[in-house]
Amino acid sequence: MVVLAVGLAVFGVKESVRGWQMRRDMHAVEREVQTLRAKQAELTRTVDRLRNDPLYIEKLAREEMGMVREGETVLKFPSQPAR
Numbered sequence: 793m794v795v796l797a798v799g800l801a802v803f804g805v806k807e808s809v810r811g812w813q814m815r816r817d818m819h820a821v822e823r824e825v826q827t828l829r830a831k832q833a834e835l836t837r838t839v840d841r842l843r844n845d846p847l848y849i850e851k852l853a854r855e856e857m858g859m860v861r862e863g864e865t866v867l868k869f870p871s872q873p874a875r
Contacts, residue, residue, distance in 0.1 A: 841848040853859040860866055
């Protein structure tokens with residue numbers, strides 16, 4: 793009986809630890825899903841703006857590609873060295 797009781801106790805502890813690890817992993821996956829859903833919503837908003845907002849497209853073209861409208865003059869100043 794004692795051997796059986798010890799065997800069940802060891803088995804119970806192992807399963808408890810395994811259950812705890814599984815719950816921890818499940819919470820980590822739920823946090824990752826939540827983060828990915830937020831990123832997806834952000835990307836959806838960006839796609840919507842790219843499809844429907846010409847001013848947003850112009851802003852990106854100016855900032856990221858250095859584009860200017862015809863007749864505009866661009867002034868570039870040298871960057872100051874870090875002090």
